[in-house]
Amino acid sequence: MPDHQKAARTIPIKPLFERHQKVYPRTVKGLFQRWRWVFAWLTQIVFYGLCWLPWNGRQAVLFDLDARRFYVFDLVLWPQDVIYLAVILVLSALALFLFTTVAGRVWCGYTCPQTVYTEIFLWIEARLEGDRPKRMKLDGASWSARKLRIKTLKHAAWIALSLWTGFTFVGYFTPIHGLAAGVANLSLSGWESFWILFYSALTYGNAGFFREQMCKYVCPYAQFQFVMFDPDTLIVAYDETRGEARGARSKKVVASEHGLGDCVDCGICVQVCPTGIDIRDGLQLECIGCAACIDACDQVMEKMDYPRGLIRYSTENALKQRSTGAEVRRRVLRPRVLVYGAVFFVLLAATAWSLGTRVPLKVDLQRDRASLGREVEDGQIENTFRMRLINASEHPSTYVVEARGLEGIHIAQAPVITLPGASGETVVINVRVPPGAAAPGAHAIRLIVSDSADSAVTVSEKAKFWIP
Ligand code: SF4
Ligand code: SF4
Numbered sequence: 001m002p003d004h005q006k007a008a009r010t011i012p013i014k015p016l017f018e019r020h021q022k023v024y025p026r027t028v029k030g031l032f033q034r035w036r037w038v039f040a041w042l043t044q045i046v047f048y049g050l051c052w053l054p055w056n057g058r059q060a061v062l063f064d065l066d067a068r069r070f071y072v073f074d075l076v077l078w079p080q081d082v083i084y085l086a087v088i089l090v091l092s093a094l095a096l097f098l099f100t101t102v103a104g105r106v107w108c109g110y111t112c113p114q115t116v117y118t119e120i121f122l123w124i125e126a127r128l129e130g131d132r133p134k135r136m137k138l139d140g141a142s143w144s145a146r147k148l149r150i151k152t153l154k155h156a157a158w159i160a161l162s163l164w165t166g167f168t169f170v171g172y173f174t175p176i177h178g179l180a181a182g183v184a185n186l187s188l189s190g191w192e193s194f195w196i197l198f199y200s201a202l203t204y205g206n207a208g209f210f211r212e213q214m215c216k217y218v219c220p221y222a223q224f225q226f227v228m229f230d231p232d233t234l235i236v237a238y239d240e241t242r243g244e245a246r247g248a249r250s251k252k253v254v255a256s257e258h259g260l261g262d263c264v265d266c267g268i269c270v271q272v273c274p275t276g277i278d279i280r281d282g283l284q285l286e287c288i289g290c291a292a293c294i295d296a297c298d299q300v301m302e303k304m305d306y307p308r309g310l311i312r313y314s315t316e317n318a319l320k321q322r323s324t325g326a327e328v329r330r331r332v333l334r335p336r337v338l339v340y341g342a343v344f345f346v347l348l349a350a351t352a353w354s355l356g357t358r359v360p361l362k363v364d365l366q367r368d369r370a371s372l373g374r375e376v377e378d379g380q381i382e383n384t385f386r387m388r389l390i391n392a393s394e395h396p397s398t399y400v401v402e403a404r405g406l407e408g409i410h411i412a413q414a415p416v417i418t419l420p421g422a423s424g425e426t427v428v429i430n431v432r433v434p435p436g437a438a439a440p441g442a443h444a445i446r447l448i449v450s451d452s453a454d455s456a457v458t459v460s461e462k463a464k465f466w467i468p
Helices: 003-009 031-050 079-103 106-111 113-129 132-140 145-170 176-185 190-210 212-218 220-228 292-304 316-321 325-330 335-356
Strands: 061-064 069-072 075-077 235-238 311-314 361-367 381-391 397-404 416-419 423-433 441-451 454-467
Touching: 031 106, 031 113, 031 145, 031 292, 075 079, 079 106, 079 220, 079 335, 106 113, 106 220, 113 132, 113 145, 113 190, 113 212, 145 176, 145 190, 190 212, 212 220, 235 316, 292 311, 316 325, 361 441, 361 454, 381 397, 381 416, 381 441, 381 454, 416 423, 423 441, 423 454
Parallel strands: none
Antiparallel strands: 061 069, 069 075, 235 311, 361 381, 381 423, 397 416, 397 441, 441 454
16 A cells, blocks of 8 residues: 555554643754755745735735725735635645645745744744753743743744734734724724734734644645545655665765665754654654755765665655656656646636726616616606626726617616726616517617726626516
């Protein structure tokens, strides 16, 4: 049975209550840690900065729940556009399937907010308390003025960062300049204060205390990721064939003469692991794919003058078949990946096309239920409709309404409606036909709404015209 299936089937049975052993990850440097920090910077610059970016005289990205409007750069989305939200969720799920099948838990290791914030909080902790041995010593020591000072500083820094994070998060749902003014004047509404404190407490608790337990016990993705794995999925793996039999030795000892593999059993790969596992035990649910153990082991290998890569990104098949890097890369384009990729990119292209060609005008037409059709002056027949118009652009627009489909059909009142940008209005439309224009019964007609300044902005709605 492949290792990824074994890992899925050997989900450890955990007691309902398990005493938590605090993990003290040792600081590690190396290629993959640099990449992790690149992603941490990129994601955090976008998160903390985007909400301050001005665009068309308002916030570039704002999910204004009060006004029921989402602004994403030039896009203004209304509740009627909820389909795009559904499509974005489907695209995210497909992207997760695709990237997990190809590269395992890259999301968890490099960009998941839980991982990124834990990394940032750990960085603050290491700056103030020192690396792993010092942190363990400090926690084990009895309370003193020094310990109190260090712990107070650490928690103050964590709380400040958490509050900033909570404030920023809420700033995507309510205009951030108003929110900042509310904080400065102490005039935030009760809900604004509640959500800022709520998200701050979540950040503080998750990144400061809960940490790897979120990945081990709570995150559903961690529990079902193996379903998306196959023997060609990239994983962080220990090369058992090369590493065993493990054992301590001096640099001068020739390992093969003593029946030893390349693992010097230093335990550093375990000490740097943020979830506290030993990758030498094989693929495990707890492994978030952060590659800290790769960087750590590579440094040990260099010191021993052994080739790097005893722990490396590889695949189950590659490890068993001793495949080269080129062979591993060739296996990336396998049927499962091609299917996920094709569905993802077709849906992505269709969504982009739909958004690109979207008309910034929404029309919702309803017949006036009070009367189907009635005779008015000069024997004309009149049907009444209620038309909800939404100007989904950000500038004022004037719309002209016309009716088509029957001989002499026209609209009774002046059918010109002006709407400010990003606004909506319901108007009553009285449609008339001359006497004898058609036989009694229901007739298909169209009501056409066009922007008087831009004929490309036109919406045509079907309706039934009733002649008694
Ligand atoms: S860091 Fe490398 S050499 Fe040290 S115990 Fe881990 S696998 Fe073995
Ligand atoms: S085993 Fe290695 S890759 Fe997995 S979580 Fe631990 S350090 Fe990260």
